[in-house]
Amino acid sequence: MKILHLSKFYPPDKGGLEHVVARLAEGAAAAGHEVRVVSATGSSWVRPPGKRITEVPRAGVTVVRLPTHGVVWSQPIAPGYLSAVRWPADVVHVHHPHPLADLAVILNVRAPVVITHHSDVRRQTLAKPFYWPLARAVLSRARAIVVPTRAHLGASNEVRGFEEKVRVIPFGVDQVRFHPREPDRKPPVFASDGPVGLFAGRLVGYKGLDVLIRAVEGTTLTVVIVGDGPLRRSLERQVGAAGLARQIRFAGELPDDDIPAYFRSADYLVLPSTSPAEMFGIVLIEAMASGKPVISTALPTGVREVNERDVTGLEVPPGDPVALRQAMQRLAGDAGLRRRLGAAGRKRVEERFTLKQMVDDHLKLYSELISRPS
DSSP states (O other), X not given: OEEEEEESOOTTSOSHHHHHHHHHHHHHHHTTOXXXXXXXXXXXXXXXXXXXXXXXXXXXXXXXXXXXXXXXXXXEOOTTHHHHTTSOOXXXXXXXXXXXXXXXXXXXXXXXXXXXXXXXXXXXXXXXXXXXXXXXXXXHHOSEEEESSTHHHHXXXXXXXXXXXXXXXXXXBOTTTSOSSOOSSOOGGGOOSSOEEEEEXXXXXXXXXXXXXXXXXXXXXEEEEEOOOTTHHXXXXXXXXXXXXXXXXXXXXXXXXXXXXXXXXXXXXXXXXXXXXXXXXXXXXXXXXXXXXXXXXXXXXXXXXXXXXXXXXXXXXTTOHHHHHHHHHHHHTOHHHHHHHXXXXXXXXXXXXXXXXXXHHHHHHXXXXXXXXO
């Protein structure tokens, strides 16, 4: 098959959506398919201005980086999508929300279309009246709509009315790359007399890092924060003002090859998200695959389907620093509980959230749609 993915961005740009696109593309290429990804040029990529670049294939995937004229309402302004979709694909896979890709599909795509609906447009309220008709039009045009959990259906207004097209295919993690074992060497940032928690992700508002900082105040808890984002400096100021610089440590953005060692070095993961913008939480399954217990929040999203409360981890109300503090102290103070929850998390990943199953299920779906009359 010739498979075309339409994504806002693509690694080395960071993000859960970008991670999913890369794993799907590389998995299909490893299975012998011809795979192309069309992406806007993100902040992590240096390019000549105004020039479209078709990269030398990596891991079997050809990536086309489009000239990008800024970002408005989280949407890269890259008109090149309109022509880039003319590549002769057997199936086109769009990753939502993505208005320019939607317009390109409506105007220039005749092949079967699959949409992975990662989330509704939530924060960009001014954009919703303009995007809604386009989103509904491309969802109507699609042959299949993929969501990673059943909760995505209940949380999405945009998908409502198209339930008969929906396929639930959970996101997956490479359980060989993320595996329970002692790290060869713990990064120095984990040096501590006691257990160390880990946060990994973009430093943006809905991740609840301000709540995490308040939860650590007045305790002996230690947390390592991995990642970068627009709130980095304000969070560092908040940590400094609270006198928590020794307990809350910023590791910054890491190379992908270093990430597994950080999960193995931590004693538990904490994901204190406060908004339904956290629809799944890829870091949850990475930590669980690494045999680590997790703390997540009781959002009405797929997060609750990933972390099974009191089985693979603990759950607290979103935005509640006292409840988060108590959960962190409970895990930090009970090695037996950490081992039990961590082992259950690893088992849950092996049963429901493997990378192989995610890729295989998508390839089966593509084949089915190609063989089915329109």
